[in-house]
Amino acid sequence: MKISLLITTFNSTSQLAYTYLKEQGHSVDVVYAIHDAQMIEEIAAFEPDLILCPFLKKFVPSEIYNNYATFILHPGIRGDKGAYSLDNAIREDKKEWGVVYLRANDEFDGGSIYAQENFAMRDTYKASLYRNEVNIASLQALKQLLINIEDKSFTPAPQLPTPLHKQLTQKERAIDWQNDTTKAILKKIYMSDSLPGVLDEILGVECYLYGAWEEEKLRGEKPKEILAKRDGAICLATVDGAVWITHLKEKGHFKLPATYVLKERLKGVKEERLPLIFDKSYKTFYEISCEIEDEVAYLHFNFHNGAFSSDKCMKLKYAFEYIKEQVKVVVLMGGVDFFSNGIHLNILEDSKKNGEDGWSNINAMNDLVKSVLFADDVITVASLEKNAGAGGVFLALACDYVVAREGVVLNPHYKTLGLSGSEYHTYSLPKRVGKQRANELLEACLPIGANRAQEIKMVDKLLTHASYKDKLKSFCKELLADEDAYEDFLWDKEDFLEENREMIEAKREAEIAVMHPEFWDEGSEFHRLRYEFVYKICPRETPARLKYKKE
Numbered sequence: 062m063k064i065s066l067l068i069t070t071f072n073s074t075s076q077l078a079y080t081y082l083k084e085q086g087h088s089v090d091v092v093y094a095i096h097d098a099q100m101i102e103e104i105a106a107f108e109p110d111l112i113l114c115p116f117l118k119k120f121v122p123s124e125i126y127n128n129y130a131t132f133i134l135h136p137g138i139r140g141d142k143g144a145y146s147l148d149n150a151i152r153e154d155k156k157e158w159g160v161v162y163l164r165a166n167d168e169f170d171g172g173s174i175y176a177q178e179n180f181a182m183r184d185t186y187k188a189s190l191y192r193n194e195v196n197i198a199s200l201q202a203l204k205q206l207l208i209n210i211e212d213k214s215f216t217p218a219p220q221l222p223t224p225l226h227k228q229l230t231q232k233e234r235a236i237d238w239q240n241d242t243t244k245a246i247l248k249k250i251y252m253s254d255s256l257p258g259v260l261d262e263i264l265g266v267e268c269y270l271y272g273a274w275e276e277e278k279l280r281g282e283k284p285k286e287i288l289a290k291r292d293g294a295i296c297l298a299t300v301d302g303a304v305w306i307t308h309l310k311e312k313g314h315f316k317l318p319a320t321y322v323l324k325e326r327l328k329g330v331k332e333e334r335l336p337l338i339f340d341k342s343y344k345t346f347y348e349i350s351c352e353i354e355d356e357v358a359y360l361h362f363n364f365h366n367g368a369f370s371s372d373k374c375m376k377l378k379y380a381f382e383y384i385k386e387q388v389k390v391v392v393l394m395g396g397v398d399f400f401s402n403g404i405h406l407n408i409l410e411d412s413k414k415n416g417e418d419g420w421s422n423i424n425a426m427n428d429l430v431k432s433v434l435f436a437d438d439v440i441t442v443a444s445l446e447k448n449a450g451a452g453g454v455f456l457a458l459a460c461d462y463v464v465a466r467e468g469v470v471l472n473p474h475y476k477t478l479g480l481s482g483s484e485y486h487t488y489s490l491p492k493r494v495g496k497q498r499a500n501e502l503l504e505a506c507l508p509i510g511a512n513r514a515q516e517i518k519m520v521d522k523l524l525t526h527a528s529y530k531d532k533l534k535s536f537c538k539e540l541l542a543d544e545d546a547y548e549d550f551l552w553d554k555e556d557f558l559e560e561n562r563e564m565i566e567a568k569r570e571a572e573i574a575v576m577h578p579e580f581w582d583e584g585s586e587f588h589r590l591r592y593e594f595v596y597k598i599c600p601r602e603t604p605a606r607l608k609y610k611k612e
Contacts, residue, residue: 063088063609065109067100067131069118070600071607073192073448074134074199076470078115079607080510081200085207091607093600094119101125107609111210114165115199118144126165132206135161135170136195139177139218142170143225147187147195151252152229158182158190160198162206163220170225173217176206185397186254186273192398192447197526200468229253231260236270238284243302247273250306258310263287263295263319264326271316272307272365277344279303279333289333293318294346296333305346307365315595317411318365338380348373349380357537358388359444367399367453370408371418374425378432385439389547390537392442393433393460400445401453406478410595415588416581423483423576426452427569430484434459434565437555440540440547444533445469445511445520455484458493461554464522464536465511466529471519474506477606478594479586480579483572488565493518506606 064087068075071091082089092103094117101124104112112131114121121131137146138159150158159179164172178198183190209215234253236246250273253259258269264287272294279288281298289296294307309322320327338360339347352359362377364370369377385391395401404422412418433441433456443457445465450472457463465471473490475482482503490499494517502509514520524532541547558565579587592598 062110063090063107065089065104065107065112065129066091067094067104067112067114067121067125068092068116069094070116071604072116073470074115074196076448076472076508077196077200077468077510078113078134078203080470080508080513081203081468082113084510084512088609090609091603093603095600095602097122097124099602103603104129113162113203113206115203120169121165123167130210131165132162132175132210133165133170133172134199134202135163136191136199137161137170138179139174140221140223141226142220142223143228145229146226147190148229148252149226150182151187151190151248152233155182158194160195160202162202164217168220171220173219175209175215175217176202177218178202178205184251186251188255189398197468231257234259236261238299240300243275243299243304246299246304247275250304255316258316263297263306263309264323266309266311266322266326268309268311268322269316270306270309272305274305274307274346275344276303276305276346279345287327287330290320290327290330291333291335291346292348293320295319295323295327295330296346307346315407315410315597317407321408321411337376338384349376351380351384353384353388354534355538356388356541357390357392357534358384359392359394360384361394361396362401363396364399364401367396367402367447367449368405368407369401369403369422369426369429369452370405371422371425373405374422374429378425378429381429381432381436385436388439390440390442390540391436392444392533392537393457394444395447395449395453398447399453400443400447400449401456402450403452403456403475403484406591407595410591419580419587420577423452423573423580426456427483427485427573430456430459431569434485434489435558435562437551437558440550442537442540445471446529446533448472451475451478451480451482452484452486455482455486455489458489458519459485461550462521462536462540463519464524464533465514465520467511467523467525469511470508471511471514472506472508473502473519474504476503477506477590477604479588479590481572481575483569483576485565485569485572487572488568490519 090107112129114133161174162176163174166172178201180194180198254271281288286298294305296305308316309319310316338351350361364373409419441460443460443463448470454473515523579585
């Protein structure tokens, strides 16, 4: 079929639909919902058989839904209507929620339902539910939708005659520090993260709060007292405990680690450190943790939005080098929402020395990748259970094996941000997919799904969502099942790396030479594109790379 994706932005749900539809052989054209005339014109030019709206904030013009079968993904159950669906589900302590695909008509979220998929609610923040449960459910709903619209006997379920549910203002989200319990504060931040955040004032700075973690040990004398800081986060006392807040956003600015926003205002606040690899023995804010089972280490690095600042890169490098001395296999697990998205663009945008800090960040990322790439005393496995982009993809490719979950989306490119990229990608990507295909992936700047990634050998093993971690553990155990085969693998790896070390390092040096002006020249495209990305500048047109091209 010819299918148009009508979207507000090319977010994770849109990319998941895009990659799945292309894998199924459909002709897919993307249309950004910028204004009515432009939407109508682009849709008419493509003449789709079907229009899907996996992430759309605008109302579909009648000229579109009256002429084309148009289906909207809504992150709510049947009967739920309106914006802030997940916010309200969290606020109302729903135990189960879901998504529906409904047919667009003249009523907001009022069309008949052609597919629905429910999921159990997890006690977490809104963005994490969206990136995990909602995305997984949306793929199942999409598969069902495509079946149902081809089934002549299928009868859609009418939407329930319910009103638009309550929209939540900052008044409902606001924290009453003198009375709200830790649990209540967590819920308010959870239901507002990542948009719109909870508006508050910290040390005289009016800002939105994000990234809440419960603290079990620290206590203060009065609510809202700042007790400690750690890895960019601050710990605030509550009436019955304490919470960590990892990120803040001043009005008109963009999200940053809390300590970056508050800066000198935190003078005198102690740094409450944790071991490099936290054992999770009590509730607190942490980023790096590890479980060891049967000589296999599962190394987690839960960096906010998958962004790797210079210090995070170095901490993970040291954690990897420490843990590999204790086991035979190290699995890079990534975080709750992302595996990795490469260097930290928000921190670079905030820096007064963009070039210098960007240069430091890419070199720190390279040093991390180098540690993984040249680890000849263990087998390394990348676990792509979550999405990855840019340098995060190439961190995974530095491993001996790459395992991925069905439905994961990879963005193995940099050019949309004006960067040529590093992380040894000119070595690791062609080694897996060949030079021609590597160039195609880097130049096309398109996402690919895990299924396609396995087809072209970017991914070695594809696992289903159900029991993913159990299947991952079985895969790792197989690597150790034959001791002779394990030892032979390491001998071969050591020999190969020794023979090719000079060539591999030359690749990095060549990459860095190309990137130098991208960071240091004031007129570099990277500075403009980074600004637009960080400030979420609305697109002026649908990106040309997302328009359908006949192959």
